[in-house]
Amino acid sequence: MLKRRKTLLNSFIVITLLLVFGANAQGEARDNPSPESSVIAAQGVIQRLIPAHAKQFDLAVISPDDGRDVFEIESREGNIILRGNNGVSLCSALHWYLRYNCHTNISWNGIQLDLPETLPAVPQKIRQVSPHRYRYFFNYCCFGYSLPWWDWEQWEFMIDWMALNGINMPLAVTGQEATWQKVMRQLDLGEDAVRQFLAGPPYLPFGWMGCLDGWGGPLPQNWIDRHEELQRKILARERELGMTPVIQGFTGHVPAAIRKKFPDAKLHKIQWIEWNTLFIDPLDPLFRQIGKLFLDQQRQDFGTDHLYAADTFIEMSPPSNDPAFLNNMGKSLISTLTEADPDAIWVMQGWIFYNNAKFWQPPQSKAFLAGVPDDRMILLDLYCDVAPVWKKTEAFYGKPWIWCILQNFGNTISLSGPLPRINEELFQSMSDPARGKLSGIGMIQEGLDYNPVVFEFMTEMTWRDKPVDLSRWIADYATRRYGQPLDSAQKAWEFMQNSVYDKTHSPNSIYTSRPQYSNDPPKPVSVSGDLLSAWEQLLLCADALQKSDTYRFDVVNVTRQVLSDFARIIYTQSMTAYQKNDVKQFKKSCQRFLEILDDLDEVLATRQEFLLGKWIADARRWGTTETDQQLFEWNARNVITLWGDAKSALHDYARKEWSGLISEFYRNRWKLFFDQLEQSLPERKDFDNDAFTQMIQMWENAWTRRHDSYPDQPSGDSVDIAIRLFKKYRSELGA
Structure with missing residues (x-):
């Protein structure tokens, strides 16, 4: 009897948990978490973030504001009351309170949570309503350039961050x-077909976009199994918080083995850079057959929230520019989705209309989009901060669309961000009579980036309906970033606002590029005076902020940018000396260039965000055998250097200014280049770029296959080293 009662009790607990948290990842996902589960999910974020203060918050669920997400904050009887219409809104209320009442800063590039024992009261009730139905996050590429080696602990923090920021x-x-x-x-394609189709971890998202097959593989079974489980955890947490995850749709891209298995199928060969893939003709019955098979299996594996990402020709041209073909392609894709899920909505990147504008002329783009009912599609306008596509497509011809920033390519590192353009053009778009069905805001950067101010600003805009006073916002940001108002810190950020954060993208650092000689005279370059002033003002805060995590990151990042820009000046001097046959000055400039790289490597070694060793260690930890560990290490090394094979056109696309990579890859590559140039000087031989490129390609390829160990933990004091470097270079830089 006791055993039966215990069994019944356990069954009741399981049923209760299912009611609270919704269905698990297998099967149908819940559309609307209950108020109780929303509160529990938000309380979980509070416990993970500020456990010592968790009891000072009371949470409650309220109704949406005319269908829009809303949150409220006020004080009552000594506690902070957070209200929201779902878990994300509740977490956004928490973050708004911490940001503006406690002056904190939470980013993946440093955290500042210096809170008093008793939290400050809210002077008057706060109520914020989001004007955006959708708040989108992540680019496919991010899963290759930032996320491929992440475990659950890293994902858990990221999901919390997204909830706190309204995603x-x-x-x-x-x-x-x-x-x-x-x-x-x-489909009985055989295990060899699986191995040849699934790419290595950082290349998987490019496979999902139809760009390549198998590059970097084969994937070990252990990887496949563990990442299936990881995805279930990710989706469960996102759904608990009230997010609507966008999962994979069917694009028509299929394994090469399909050709042999279905010899009568109409297949198209598609090329991306140096890779070729197969695409099933949308009118071939096999398109729907395999599409439904995939979507049904995915639903069984992970459930669905009815949003499906599908980018059939993200950077490739379709096999035909006939509007009728393109219209049928759109119809076939959406009908395949809705046959498997009657509530399906296709989420597509509008990048194709910018990246391949020559192909996607108005007749082609209009025909393609017309094949999909307006309520079955959402377009992501990726590059609104630079080249908004909605203005050239009549707001995507009536489809709902999302205003996005791209911010970076390949997760390359530079201080940059278009804060004024976001502040102006986002809200201009929201009020433009020609905006069509603008329905949201998004961040779709190719990597997580190294400019936390951009994402703090952009995510705050998810809860605002008009521009802010940018100068005042930046001053407040400096206070929140470091936890106290300091004149020098605010001046530093004012200088950065007027320089690096007044533009979209900074050029890549010269030393991360594969060296090539040009007979053209080098263009004069300089380091921004505002950036130098920001560096100086930031270092004046050292005594007050020496132990601040956020401050130490910013000091390293600004130091990195200054020295990277200075390296370009010294490079220019070396090339000028070479062209003048000034051997002494050439050698001096080359040595100075390499010395700057040594200093960069040293200061970057003080932060884990800038360690090659951390990237490689994270990759190797997923391997259960030495063979698998070496495969993952090759993937980790290759994607940030060659990308493809030794002759790949994508070399250095995902370059990184990381300690270890500078000292062992970039520095050595430039040393080889300078040595070759020096050898050609006495006899004034023309430098053979082709011969050098062939030699350096072999050297780079060999480097990707090495297994040297690099520190995966930071070393040295960020602030002390930055101050020493400032004193060393200030006179040359004119600081």
Whole structure:
């Protein structure tokens, strides 16, 4: 009897948990978490973030504001009351309170949570309503350039960060390899076909976009199984918080083995850079057959929230520019989705209309989009901060769309961000009569980036309906970033606002580029005076902020940018000396250039965010055998250097200014270049760029296959080293 009562009690607990948290990742996902589960999910974020203060918050769920997300904050009987219409809104209320009442800063590049024992009261009730139905986050590329080696602990923090910042529509494509493996087995394509189709970890998202097959593989079974489980955890947490994850749709891209298995199928060969893939003709019955098989299997594996990402020709041209063909392609894709899920909505990147504008002329783009009902599609306008596509497509011809920033390519590192353009053009778009069905805001950077101010600003805009006073906002940001108002810190950020954060993208550092000689006279360059002033003002805060995590990151990042810019000046001097046959000055400039790289490597070694060793260690930890560990290490090394094979056109696309990579890859590569130039000087031989490139390609390829160990923990004092470097270079820089 006691045993039966215990069994019944356990069953009741399981049923209760299902009611509170919704269905698990397998099967149908809940559309609307209950008020109780929303509160529990938000309380979990508070416990993970500020456990010592968790009891000072009371949470409650309120109704949406005319269908829009809303939160409220006020004080009552000594506690902080947070109200919101779902978990994301509740977490956004928490973050707004911490940001503006406690002057804190939470980023993946440093955290400042210096809170008093008793939290400050809210002077008057705060109520914020989001004007944006959708708040989107993640680019496919981010899963290759920032996220490929992440474990649950890292994902848990990221999901908390998204909830705190109002994100309700994250792309979620981890673990797709498990679904595809099952589909290919159902099609009886053979295990060799699986190995040849699934790419290595950082290349997987490019496979999901149809760009390549198998590069960097084969994937070990252990990887596939563990990432299927990881995706279930990711989706469960996102759904608990009230997010609507965007999962993978079917694009028509299929394994090469399909050709042999279905010889009568109409297949198109598509090329991206140096890779070729197969695409099923949208009118071939096999398109829907495999599409439904994939979508049904994915739903069984992970459930669905009815949003599906599908980018059939993200940077490739379709096999035909016939508007009728393109219209049928759109119809076939959406009908395949809705056959598997009647509530399906196709989420597509509008990048194709910018990247391949020559192909996607108005007749082609209009025909393609017309094949999809307006209520079955959402377009992501990726590059609104630079080249908004909505203005050239009549707001995507009536489709709902999301205003996005791209921010970086390849997760390269530079101080940059278009804060004024976001502050102006986002709100101009929101009020433009020609905006069509503008329905949201998004951040779709190719990597997580190294400019936390941009994401703090952009995510705050998810809760605002008009521009802010940018100068005042920056001054307040400096206070929140470091936890106290300091004149020098505010001046530093004012200088950065007027320089690096007044533009979209800074050029890549010269030393991360593969060296090539040009007979053209070098263009004169300089280091921004405002950036130098920012560096100086920031270092004046050292005594007050020596132990601040956020301050130490910013000091390293600004120091990195100054020295990277200075390296370009010294490079210019070396090339000028070479062209003048000034051997002495050439040698001096080359040595100075390499010395700057040594100093950069040293200061970057003080922060984990800038360590090659951390990237490689994170990759190797997923391997259960030495063979697997070496495969993952090659993937980690290759994607940030060659990207493809030794002759790849994508070399250095995902370059990184990281300690270890500078000292062992970039510095050595430039040393080889300078040595070759020096050898050609006495006899004034023409420098053979082609011969050097062939030699350096072999050297780079060999480097990707090495297994040297690099520190995966920081060393040295960020502030002390930055101050020493400032004193060393200030006179040359004119600071």
